[in-house]
Amino acid sequence: MLVNGKPGNLISIRDRGLLYGDGVFRTLRATQGKAQHWLLHYQKLRHDCTALGIACPDVGLLSAELNDLLARHPNGVVKLIVTRGEGMRGYAPPDCAETTHLWDISPLPDYPADWAIHGIKARLCQLRLSQQPRLAGIKHLNRLENVLAAAEWNDAQLPDSGIAEGLLLDIDGNAIEGTRSNLFLVSQGELITPDLSRSGVAGVQRDRVITWSTQHNMPLQIRDVGLDEVLHADELFVVNSIIGLWPVRELEQRRWIGFPVAMQIRQAWAEEPAS
Amino acid sequence: MLVNGKPGNLISIRDRGLLYGDGVFRTLRATQGKAQHWLLHYQKLRHDCTALGIACPDVGLLSAELNDLLARHPNGVVKLIVTRGEGMRGYAPPDCAETTHLWDISPLPDYPADWAIHGIKARLCQLRLSQQPRLAGIKHLNRLENVLAAAEWNDAQLPDSGIAEGLLLDIDGNAIEGTRSNLFLVSQGELITPDLSRSGVAGVQRDRVITWSTQHNMPLQIRDVGLDEVLHADELFVVNSIIGLWPVRELEQRRWIGFPVAMQIRQAWAEEPAS
Numbered sequence: 001m002l003v004n005g006k007p008g009n010l011i012s013i014r015d016r017g018l019l020y021g022d023g024v025f026r027t028l029r030a031t032q033g034k035a036q037h038w039l040l041h042y043q044k045l046r047h048d049c050t051a052l053g054i055a056c057p058d059v060g061l062l063s064a065e066l067n068d069l070l071a072r073h074p075n076g077v078v079k080l081i082v083t084r085g086e087g088m089r090g091y092a093p094p095d096c097a098e099t100t101h102l103w104d105i106s107p108l109p110d111y112p113a114d115w116a117i118h119g120i121k122a123r124l125c126q127l128r129l130s131q132q133p134r135l136a137g138i139k140h141l142n143r144l145e146n147v148l149a150a151a152e153w154n155d156a157q158l159p160d161s162g163i164a165e166g167l168l169l170d171i172d173g174n175a176i177e178g179t180r181s182n183l184f185l186v187s188q189g190e191l192i193t194p195d196l197s198r199s200g201v202a203g204v205q206r207d208r209v210i211t212w213s214t215q216h217n218m219p220l221q222i223r224d225v226g227l228d229e230v231l232h233a234d235e236l237f238v239v240n241s242i243i244g245l246w247p248v249r250e251l252e253q254r255r256w257i258g259f260p261v262a263m264q265i266r267q268a269w270a271e272e273p274a275s
Numbered sequence: 276m277l278v279n280g281k282p283g284n285l286i287s288i289r290d291r292g293l294l295y296g297d298g299v300f301r302t303l304r305a306t307q308g309k310a311q312h313w314l315l316h317y318q319k320l321r322h323d324c325t326a327l328g329i330a331c332p333d334v335g336l337l338s339a340e341l342n343d344l345l346a347r348h349p350n351g352v353v354k355l356i357v358t359r360g361e362g363m364r365g366y367a368p369p370d371c372a373e374t375t376h377l378w379d380i381s382p383l384p385d386y387p388a389d390w391a392i393h394g395i396k397a398r399l400c401q402l403r404l405s406q407q408p409r410l411a412g413i414k415h416l417n418r419l420e421n422v423l424a425a426a427e428w429n430d431a432q433l434p435d436s437g438i439a440e441g442l443l444l445d446i447d448g449n450a451i452e453g454t455r456s457n458l459f460l461v462s463q464g465e466l467i468t469p470d471l472s473r474s475g476v477a478g479v480q481r482d483r484v485i486t487w488s489t490q491h492n493m494p495l496q497i498r499d500v501g502l503d504e505v506l507h508a509d510e511l512f513v514v515n516s517i518i519g520l521w522p523v524r525e526l527e528q529r530r531w532i533g534f535p536v537a538m539q540i541r542q543a544w545a546e547e548p549a550s
Binding site: 001003009010011012013014015016017018019020021022025052053077079081083084089090091092093102104106109127129130131132134135140141142143144145146147148149150151154171179180 | 276278284285286287288289290291292293294295296297300327328352354356358359364365366367368377379381384402404405406407409410415416417418419420421422423424425426429446454455
């Protein structure tokens, strides 16, 4: 673990990341000493920092630190956090804050291989996401909605329900995302993914599916999607940087068997040169 | 500064308070070794912890730590944070998390005395608060909306505008609160304060005004309030535990002179025995 470039696992209690969630983060998958799609993640990080007025650390600096980290821990879930740093008391961002940046690495999760092939069981979360255009799309540190949503079924005191992800709607009933993933529908030969201009986090793997659709001339719409449309889709799948792509085989009363488009994307990704 | 009862100013980078803003806080005013309204703050803290499913530290433990802190630093702004602690990677709250609690103390701000008597200049914030009934009222660590709102005018690079607080509306145009205070209107002999069931933080001083209104047989309504009603109020004032009560003398094109109800409450509070 690295805090501002130095080995360590502690941060000041006056850091605005703790006080206000005033920061952004990325979660990357590292295998064999390589962090997948690092530059795409860096672009998102810089975009998100800019949106909040946080000075993003230089890509050269972060890349060097990441390489150091991976030399010692070649495989794992890499987390990068950038906060606005410390400042005077109060919500207003300080003028000359030195941002804090830190790295952490955890073991890769051991998901059943079957989930990627035959799909996951998903649930519909009761929590409805709020709408905040100023924060939508950004992977910021204000994640209590995700915590409350995941708490709905991720209770180790309950018998294992086999549920792998929860679908989140916003307060208007639009399907937005999974608790930790982006959502895609396939309907009548088209890909559809929710508009994230009011809620949700726009992840790197979502961009990669959008890129794939362009390269393969598959029409893709980014727009509002209701639950009814989700349940009537020909295919449904979720993506993030740790799980990759999981088809959904079960949501509410609906069951799906066979995921030709999802499998085509998985196949294309598997054949991509590492980047 | 105390972290889990021990002197220190550092916290783990794996603490969920940093990772997700998964925690709550209180801000108290300490003078002459006494933290004002500590027990009211503790009740709020416990309420907020319960709402998020966080185990709240015992009042005896926290009171003892607070006394230790105040013995060394008798005057200042005391901040208390309780987080869900550390856990496995992922949003779902861990089963048996040990919560983190920490104390910090900063110098009392030096606001112009005139603001309490002749009122403050307030601005209308452009940012509109989102609506999330599951989090409304709670003083949690997801405070990016407050940060963005305060950044609208709290820019030390700008010439001092004299603005002391910003009024926040929600996405439906309801007046909710100040960026760091609760809002009251006086209209036709009645007190009105916004309903905080969808947005905002319900502070201790808001409760104290409500209590005062009951004790003094002044009608008080808690309900939705539009901007137009705010601008047509006979009096307007904001409260929090650090500033106490500030009348508003200027907001948008409206000017107010004389704040009889606000002054009555200030007077009553000044005469209260310390608690």
